[in-house]
Amino acid sequence: MSDTSFDFKGCTAIVTGAGSGIGAEIARELGASGAHVIVSDMDGASADRIAGEITEAGGRADPCVADVADAAAVERLVDFAVEKGGALHMAVNNAGIGGPSAPLGEYPLDGWRQVIDVNLNGVFYGMRYQIPTMLAAGGGAIVNIGSILSSVGFSGASAYVAAKHAVAGMTKTAAMEYAEKGIRINAVGPAFIDTPLLSKNLDAAVIEQLAGLHPAGRLGTPAEVSALVCFLLSQRASFITGSYHLVDGAYTAR
Ligand code: NAP
Numbered sequence: 001m002s003d004t005s006f007d008f009k010g011c012t013a014i015v016t017g018a019g020s021g022i023g024a025e026i027a028r029e030l031g032a033s034g035a036h037v038i039v040s041d042m043d044g045a046s047a048d049r050i051a052g053e054i055t056e057a058g059g060r061a062d063p064c065v066a067d068v069a070d071a072a073a074v075e076r077l078v079d080f081a082v083e084k085g086g087a088l089h090m091a092v093n094n095a096g097i098g099g100p101s102a103p104l105g106e107y108p109l110d111g112w113r114q115v116i117d118v119n120l121n122g123v124f125y126g127m128r129y130q131i132p133t134m135l136a137a138g139g140g141a142i143v144n145i146g147s148i149l150s151s152v153g154f155s156g157a158s159a160y161v162a163a164k165h166a167v168a169g170m171t172k173t174a175a176m177e178y179a180e181k182g183i184r185i186n187a188v189g190p191a192f193i194d195t196p197l198l199s200k201n202l203d204a205a206v207i208e209q210l211a212g213l214h215p216a217g218r219l220g221t222p223a224e225v226s227a228l229v230c231f232l233l234s235q236r237a238s239f240i241t242g243s244y245h246l247v248d249g250a251y252t253a254r
Pocket of ligand 1: 067192
């Protein structure tokens with residue numbers, strides 16, 4: 001079970017894309033901190049596996065298959081969380097894909113639509129249904145997973161960069177709209193993190209090159225992202241809303 005110092009007893013949390021990488025680690029840490037975790041992923045087997053790990057370690061979790069690019073599926077996911085947990089208090093809109101790598105003038109149109117559907121529309125659908133449900137519960141906290149590429153560019157990744165910049169802007173706007181109503185909304189911007197998103201799509205030499213782009217001299221870990229996400233979800237971050245928080249080994253400081 002994850003090392004944690006947070007107390008989320010009595011809270012229900014949705015984590016999307018929780019079957020792998022960063023989302024799985026956030027789900028584990030929330031579970032270890034007492035939250036009832038709705039472990040959501042497009043891949044049912046991986047959602048089952050992570051939910052199983054949490055319950056075996058003594059926590060509470062229910063798996064739920066949902067494609068975040070499908071608004072109706074996201075609405076059902078939120079309903080499922082309320083059915084299982086009684087209310088929704090926290091959500092982490094984490095599911096994301098890398099998409100094709102190509103210069104903008106050659107970028108495949110279907111790849112563009114897919115990245116925008118998952119990485120941007122998926123976060124919008126999440127907040128669109130989470131917010132009314134949290135209002136009914138008297139408030140809540142949302143963290144949207146952006147990227148360093150929410151604030152800087154990256155050659156070959158125009159769709160991903162556009163979606164992640166938009167996530168930062170949408171987060172700030174939603175936070176302003178709901179700050180007085182008790183919902184805090186923040187975005188987190190990880191640099192390159194050692195997850196299957198990298199290892200499934202890139203060879204070892206490219207990954208090593210990416211690691212070297214961080215002044216810290218290495219990739220980040222899912223646990224290092226989860227620690228920041230859990231802090232932002234917690235009451236210790238009670239005056240933090242509407243902002244974008246880097247966890248990037250000084251990548252964007254250059
Ligand atoms: P990951 O290991 O690939 O995990 C992402 C999970 O989301 C996978 O289980 C994936 O399922 C699932 N998923 C993909 N499309 C989905 C959809 N439409 N609906 C629901 N679930 C879906 O990736 P990760 O590295 O943990 O990334 C998590 C988030 O962090 C993403 O938003 C990513 O952009 C962001 N991020 C990652 C890095 C990094 O370097 N790793 C850096 C900055 C930001 P499948 O495996 O079946 O596709």
